[in-house]
Amino acid sequence: xxxxxxxxxxxxxxxxxxxxxxxxxxxxxxxxxxxxxxxxxxxxxxxxxxxxxxxxxxxxxxxxxxxxxxxxxxxxxxxxxxxxxxxxxxxxxxxxxxxxxxxxxxxxxxxxxxxxxxxxxxxxxxxxxxxxxxxxxxxxxxxxxxxxxxxxxxxxxxxxxxxxxxxxxxxxxxxxxxxxxxxxxxxxxxxxxxxxxxxxxxxxxxxxxxxxxxxxxxxxxxxxxxxxxxxxxxxxxxxxxxxxxxxxxxxxxxxxxxxxxxxxxxxxxxxxxxxxxxxxxxxxxxxxxxxxxxxxxxxxxxxxxxxxxxxxxxxxxxxxxxxxxxxxxxxxxxxxxxxxxxxxxxxxxxxxxxxxxxxxxxxxxxxxxxxxxx
Numbered sequence: 001x002x003x004x005x006x007x008x009x010x011x012x013x014x015x016x017x018x019x020x021x022x023x024x025x026x027x028x029x030x031x032x033x034x035x036x037x038x039x040x041x042x043x044x045x046x047x048x049x050x051x052x053x054x055x056x057x058x059x060x061x062x063x064x065x066x067x068x069x070x071x072x073x074x075x076x077x078x079x080x081x082x083x084x085x086x087x088x089x090x091x092x093x094x095x096x097x098x099x100x101x102x103x104x105x106x107x108x109x110x111x112x113x114x115x116x117x118x119x120x121x122x123x124x125x126x127x128x129x130x131x132x133x134x135x136x137x138x139x140x141x142x143x144x145x146x147x148x149x150x151x152x153x154x155x156x157x158x159x160x161x162x163x164x165x166x167x168x169x170x171x172x173x174x175x176x177x178x179x180x181x182x183x184x185x186x187x188x189x190x191x192x193x194x195x196x197x198x199x200x201x202x203x204x205x206x207x208x209x210x211x212x213x214x215x216x217x218x219x220x221x222x223x224x225x226x227x228x229x230x231x232x233x234x235x236x237x238x239x240x241x242x243x244x245x246x247x248x249x250x251x252x253x254x255x256x257x258x259x260x261x262x263x264x265x266x267x268x269x270x271x272x273x274x275x276x277x278x279x280x281x282x283x284x285x286x287x288x289x290x291x292x293x294x295x296x297x298x299x300x301x302x303x304x305x306x307x308x309x310x311x312x313x314x315x316x317x318x319x320x321x322x323x324x325x326x327x328x329x330x331x332x333x334x335x336x337x338x339x340x341x342x343x344x345x346x347x348x349x350x351x352x353x354x355x356x357x358x359x360x361x362x363x364x365x366x367x368x369x370x371x372x373x374x
Contacts, residue, residue: 004086013072014084015065021087029057031211032142041138048135056139061087063120063147067154068092070112071162078105090222091150103173110165114151121147158192159185160226179241183234189227196220237329239369245331245357246324248365249345253356255279258288258310262296265309270296277342279353280313286351287344289313321346324354328362335359 004016032053037044044052064087071094072082081097100106125144131137155163164185171181197220204213254275256265269275276293291313299307320338322331324345331343345355 004088010069011073012076013069013082016084016086018086018088020089021061024089025057025061028060029053032056036142037138041134044135052135052139056142059139059143060146063117063143064092064150066120067113067117067150068094070116071109072096074109074112075100078109080105080109090219099178100169103169106172107166107169110162110169113162114154117147117151117154121145121149121151156192157185157188158223158227159189160230161189161192161223164189164192179234179238183231183238186227186230186234189230190224193220193222193224193227196223235370236332236366239366239374240327240329240332243328243365243369244324245322245326245328245345246355248328248331248361249324249355249357250361251355253279253353255281256291256309258282258308258313260309261305262299262307262309262312263304265291266296266304277356277358279344279356280309281353287316287319287346287353289315290319290342290344292341316351319344322357323347328357328365331357332359332362335362 004018004021006014006016008015029050030053033049037049037053065085068085068087072085075082075094075096078100080100083095083097086093086095096109100109121144123144124140124147127140128137128144131140154161155166157163157167159165159168159182167188168178168181168185171184172178175181197217200213200215200217200220202213203209203216206213254269254273254277256269256278258280265278269278270293278291280288280291282288288310291309295312295314296304299312320334320340320343322334322343322345324347335341335343341360342356342358344353345357346352347354
């Protein structure tokens with residue numbers, strides 16, 4: 001989905017808006033101001049239509065934020081780290097740093113969002129029943145219906161929707177295997193996504209149904225991609241089950257001195273071999289940092305002869321490292337999170353590396369294990 005604009009923090013959780021959110025915010029406001037409210041409440045001024053529509057849209061996205069915040073707060077209650085919440089064109093996404101430890105945690109985190117949406121929806125419907133001011137009633141009525149619809153829709157058992165996560169928790173509880181449960185829930189999610197696409201196309205072909213049909217099909221397409229990615233990730237985790245970093249690390253990784261010139265690094269090592277990343281080691285063998293092709297490309301070519309490896313390397317204090325006994329899946333996850341191609345492997349605290357594990361090496365191992373059915 002990419003990065004968004006940070007808008008603040010709530011309960012210690014970063015909040016952000018993806019640029020695509022502006023599209024749906026405008027579409028909802030425009031649809032309410034130019035279509036729905038004029039049909040329901042003829043006689044208002046244009047200013048009234050747009051003010052009520054704008055307020056309704058803002059409160060709706062506040063409701064979506066409350067939905068996601070419920071997921072986040074329950075996750076933190078269970079000790080999981082929440083990286084942040086992002087609002088985007090299809091709603092919201094809560095980024096949780098790690099997986100739930102038990103099916104119960106998974107189910108409660110997933111159910112928190114729809115429960116909040118349903119509660120907000122019924123509360124707004126209650127407001128609609130008692131207010132006499134028509135503009136406020138219009139706002140509350142629409143928000144009541146849309147929040148109930150949001151809560152119910154999210155309970156559809158298609159991963160990665162909340163209902164799909166509840167399904168995964170149930171399968172996990174019954175089968176005792178989180179990865180198998182994830183794969184099965186994602187398969188149901190893919191089928192659900194295809195059904196949404198088909199229903200969306202059907203609606204789009206009906207008179208007056210073009211916009212809503214296309215929108216439903218787009219949601220189905222988004223869910224299909226998410227389900228496919230989840231299935232692929234589950235396959236990777238399954239192939240790496242029981243595999244440790246020591247099983248895939250290079251025991252004799254290429255290394256250079258901090259004082260070697262960048263020109264020599266390029267001419268003598270990068271252009272004469274296949275290595276593109278190197279450990280930088282002090283004379284006593286201690287790890288000083290890592291230097292890569294990307295680091296070299298960060299300086300002008302005419303600076304290569306005078307620049308030293310120490311000038312361009314990523315220093316030890318900034319490095320992500322891993323230990324040989326840790327799961328290889330954790331190494332791959334760390335590589336992806338830090339957006340690097342390699343991790344130095346350290347066995348103890350003396351900064352002497354015992355190897356290096358690379359993204360390319362992990363992917364080769366995954367490919368081989370999958371082809372061998374391991």
